Amino acid sequence: MNWKMFLIVTLVLSAFTVTSAIAIEGGNARKGKHLFKKNCKVCHDAGGEGGELTPMSKTMSQWDRYFKKKAKKHPGDVMTKTKKKDLKDINQFLFNSAADSPSPATCG
Template sequence: MRGKTWTATFIAIAAFTAAVALAGGSETKGKFFFKKNCKTCHTKGAKGGEVTPLTKTQEQWQRYFKTGTHNKETEKLSTFLTPEQMTDVQTFLVNHAADSPQPETCGG
């Protein structure tokens, strides 16, 4: 009886952790990938124009990643950012969006 309860508890915790990891992504890694990959085209004066977490609200970022507004550029992006890395970038941008508790320009 005891053993069964433990097993059930363990499975519940493992499932919960997995769900959180999937939905969340890593903010720290996202910041790194954003600077390394997105900033190549998204600084002031670059061809994509300046983009920072502050460019959009949390809701706008969620919508942006759902639909995606890059045209041909998006196809190029997927060649060097995996879906997990894109989730990380999304997590970083959403967590520091204009209306987030910790807005961040990511200037540096």
């Protein structure tokens, strides 16, 4: 192929790569698990002030709804102080292991 064709193919391919990178949304559940233990378990362990909370405490849609809407009303400043990206990872971890998920977990 000539260089013009090459240029077009390259442009099309890179455009595709960019859009597919955007299409991958959601957080990193592995990081989220760590972040949940670090940021949430302090209050959400058995006997903690927030009551015990594990991924199985809610369903997938309940977790998503919680992080989308109700997290703003969470007591204290953990939801405003924690980075958005970290909250997304935590949301992903809780979602992936929710009560009605394929692999429910009580946080290891």
